[in-house]
Amino acid sequence: MIELNHWFIFIGAALIMAITPGPNLIYLLSRSICQGRNAAIVSLFGVVTAFLVHMFAAAIGLTALFLTIPIAYIILKWLGAGYLLWLAWQAMRPNAKSPFEARELAPDSRPKLWLMGFMTSFLNPKIAIFYLSILPQFISPQHGSVFAQSLTLGFTQIVVSFMVNLTVILTAAGLARWFALNPLWLLIQRYVMGIVLLGLALRLLIEQRKMA
Template sequence: MIPTHEWLLFIGAALLMVLTPGPNMIYLISRSICQGRTAGVTSLLGVVGGFLVHMSAAAIGLTALFMAVPLAYDLLKWAGAGYLMWLAWQAVKPGARSPFEPRELAPDSPRKLVLMGFLTSVLNPKVAVFYLSVLPQFISPENGSVLAQSLALGLTQIAVSFSVNLLIALFAAGIAGWFVRYPLWLMLQRYVMGFVLAGLALRLVQEQRRTV
């Protein structure tokens, strides 16, 4: 059994991770504003599915394999960087509009919303790095089954992420209302978001592979 103080420390680490702006947060905000709270919450289900993949991989040791085998890690890293660059282009391309700008869109099907949320989450090597570098620090063989501890910590991280992202999806419309009153910031936000995403992609491809 994981000691209570260790579990609370892990919750803090998981909270810091989910509060750090990234593709998951941006995608959920854009879906919630463009298509409504229901679409945002539906997309969140896909994001959680991506976390389940990373958790399962960490629990059975596949995440360590990604970090140890150059080809496996590089494929995941480049896939994630490519998706970030695609999001950046969507933000700054001619005729693009801010995801915070209220607009009418043809609604995507629940299946597509879940799929896009899943891809946003699972194609993020940063999540794999979190599970490899942070989660093991809270596991000790003296506390019982390593697999059970991995699953318990992974489910804790998912619960924290789900709770925070659910609030983001539900209240994203308030952000849109603010931008309606200050339209100049819509354009500035769009370009800032694009450059930040591109910077994250470049930083990701330059990141060195960790060894275990």
Template sequence: MIPVNELFLFASAALLMVLTPGPNMIYLISRSISQGRIAGVISLLGVVTGFLVHMFAAAIGLTALFLAIPLAYETLKWAGALYLLWLAWQAVRPGARSPFETKNLPIDSKSKLFTMGFLTNVLNPKVAVFYLAILPQFISSEHGSVLLQSIELGLTQIAISFTVNLVIALTAAGIASWFARNPTWLAVQRYFMGFVLATLAVRLALEQRRTA
């Protein structure tokens, strides 16, 4: 069982990641604005199914990783730190755009909405890197089965992502309108997000591998 303080820290990292603009957020916002809330929710169900694929793939891989290749752990750690720094730069770089500056999309069937949400997430490098390079930082062999810890963390991340993205899908039009009227707050959000991501990157880089 993962200690509560570690689980809380992981939940905070998962929340930060889902709030960082990426393919999932952009697709859900675009779909919700173009086709309505129901379309956004159906797309979100596809996204959640994609998370399950990432979770089980990472869980199985992480079990072998921790048992056999400590060096791979260090490689993933640095990859995660570098990726977070890249996300931080994307948030603050000149010309960075808001995910609420979306394009219109054609009307799609429910099955296509679900499938596109699924594919958008399965092929999302942001999610893959999170599971392969960041999730391992919160797993220790002294807390029991690596596989079960991976699944526990994965389900925590999925629950947080679903909740946040559901709110986004239901309120996308209103949020986009608010940011259009208050561009200063959009800039503040970008720089704050960049600072937090950079801080998390430093933490991961300095993290020592925990063993029993």
């Protein structure tokens, strides 16, 4: 059983990860602007399908890893905190891109839209690293089945990401237009996101030191 306060913190982490610059968000935003909401929603279901693949693979792998190599739990936690620090730097570094800056895409058929959404998410290193280094931060072998905890957190991440991406799809044109007219907010958005990521990474590092 996952502790309630850890679950809420995980929801916050999943939310921050969902809005950080990455292939999924940029692709869906661009698809919505270039081909419309319906096309972007079809792509979103491809993205979610890839999430399920990552989730089940991670749940099986983490269960086996924690049972056979206990120190791997600590290693993954440190890697997760390090990855959050790297994301914070990527958000705040000079000349960084905002996820709300779209790119041009040609129209595609529904099957290709689903496939492109799936492949964009499946090959997205941010998603793979999230499941392998961030998600383990919130799993405790002492609190029951690692597999069950992994699935609970995985489905939580999928729901949060789905809602964020759906909101972006439905408001893509307005978001892109507003940010184009207010470029200062692109900079503010990046720095706020970077500071939140930095805070989450430091919290995890401090918590790990207390547990040591």
